[in-house]
Amino acid sequence: MVQIEEALKIIRDQQVQVKSEIRALSDCLGYSLSKEISAPFDMPTFDNSAMDGYALCGISREFKIIGEVAAGDESRIRLREGEAARIFTGAKVPENSSAVIMQEKTTVSGNKLFLEQPPKQGQSIRKKGEELKKGEVVFEKGYTITPAGIGMIGSLGIAMVEVFKKPVIHLITTGNELVKHGALKKEGQIYESNSYALRSACEDFGFSCKEKKQIQDDFEAIKSGIKDSLETSDILIFSGGISVGEYDFVKQALEENGVEEQFYKVFQKPGKPLYFGRKENKFVFALPGNPASSLSCFYIYVLPLLYKLSGSVKKGLDRLNLPIAKDYENKSDRPSFLKADIQNGFVEILDGQGSSMIKSMALGNALVFIDATTSVKKGEGVDCYLIS
Structure with missing residues (x-):
């Protein structure tokens, strides 16, 4: 024993x-990378607008609207001091843009744009390379791919991924x-x-x-x-x-x-x-x-x-040390994994701890480890293994 x-x-x-294989990105959920992924380009690849509004040149409260830029446009608008361009979320900001102001904080009359207050330099502009620089490691070898991970990899233009079987x-x-x-x-x-x-x-x-x-x-x-x-x-x-x-x-x-x-x-x-x-x-x-x-x-x-x-860097269940909701005494002569439920930052040991009883495990979300013949007072921390 x-x-x-x-x-x-x-x-x-x-x-x-462990062996690796090449899988389509759409079939990689839950798989672990067999080699790191680096950014093939800056992310974003260009300065773009964080919202629908107006790109501005200068810090003022009144501007002249000279054009419009939609997402995906290859606009070559170049703003001069006091000029603005209508812009939409994700669109490339015109050259010389100082800021983007959300449309809800503006008033338009003809080709005149009026602001409730002057913008701050650089506000609402997502700068080139703000999230990732070209060559920067995005995910290390062993990273287990999540839905967000699939989205990130997809945004890098990568369709096939090398993962561990x-x-x-x-x-x-x-x-x-x-x-x-x-x-x-x-x-x-x-x-x-x-x-x-x-x-x-x-x-x-x-x-x-x-x-x-x-x-x-x-x-x-x-x-x-x-x-x-x-x-x-x-x-x-x-x-x-x-x-x-x-x-x-x-x-x-x-x-x-x-x-x-x-x-x-x-x-x-x-x-x-x-x-x-x-x-x-x-x-x-x-x-x-x-x-x-x-x-x-x-x-x-x-x-x-x-x-x-599977080549993952994960070692097992996620663990937390949380305060116990009630006094508990482990009367067993062996260390025990007890069916438990975590609610509002506290963990409660459930009734029905028999080895044949699974209903309590179905109603809980954790296993609590308590050493043999150990008493734990309410509020004391215990190790919790998260099973759901």
């Missing part, structure tokens, strides 16, 4: 092989007691749900599960399922069958498939019977079968490796 930090260090220290994920659930949705559930059976939760958790953080299988508690069937998945996946996630019961065959089946144990069992609650193994460049997590345990272990241990395999 290992401590939490030791288990996390083993995962962090794994040597991985994402890992191929397979998911296997085991258990004779599990019934597929749509089938008749008998006494002593339960509907299988962990695969839905784990698959959705992958998707929530930008990954996709390529294959999902349910296998009965049969050693040869589990062994065969492992063999098939290891041939075509980068990471295999098990749910169930990893404890010490007579029908828990996963650990032995992994060993017979040549998977080398990196650690087995973590001194924590929930999720003690957690397994992590490796075969060459393939990785295996065997998570506990209890729903809350399975999902908690995914968030804390599997997600960091998924990021690592």
Whole structure:
């Protein structure tokens, strides 16, 4: 059995092989850059107006309107002292422009423009290179592309992007007691749900599960399922069958498939019977079968490796230290990840902390870490892992 930090260090220290690919910009959301992106030109590429209004030459309250410039125009208007030009947001400002004044603060009579007050030098003009200079690094290698990132890259005229490939994920659930949705559930059976939760958790953080299988508690069937998945996946996630019961065959089946144990069992609650193994460049997590345990272990241990395999600079869940809303005493002899909800700057430990209880996790947005046999007073800070 290992401590939490030791288990996390083993995962962090794994040597991985990541490969890159060229993808269309529109298909890059959630992917990580395999090389940095630099600005091919100044951004903006020319001085332009920040609003609809009038470009002015000089600092006065009365101007003569001599023309108009719309966005996209190749206008060659050159203003002289006391002159103005009608201009629209994003349009290139005429040569010699001192400022742009918004139209709401002006009055027009014929070709005369009157201002409520004199403008300030340079106001409402977006200067060339104000956001980026040519050659400046826009995004570092490992940056995970967001919707805003796609917009930024698109504004640089880049249509194809070199990114790291994402890992191929397979998911296997085991258990004779599990019934597929749509089938008749008998006494002593339960509907299988962990695969839905784990698959959705992958998707929530930008990954996709390529294959999902349910296998009965049969050693040869589990062994065969492992063999098939290891041939075509980068990471295999098990749910169930990893404890010490007579029908828990996963650990032995992994060993017979040549998977080398990196650690087995973590001194924590929930999720003690957690397994992590490796075969060459393939990785295996065997998570506990209890729903809350399975999902908690995914968030804390599997997600960091998924990021690592995808070339991301992210290390795992975002973390905050926030004051606790009520006194709490962790009576467990093990460090605990507790289902919690963050509201108005405080975090509340929720009812329903059992490892089989997932409703409280569905109603919360965080996991709170509290050490074994530790009491926390209202207002004291606790470490929060943000799960949504």
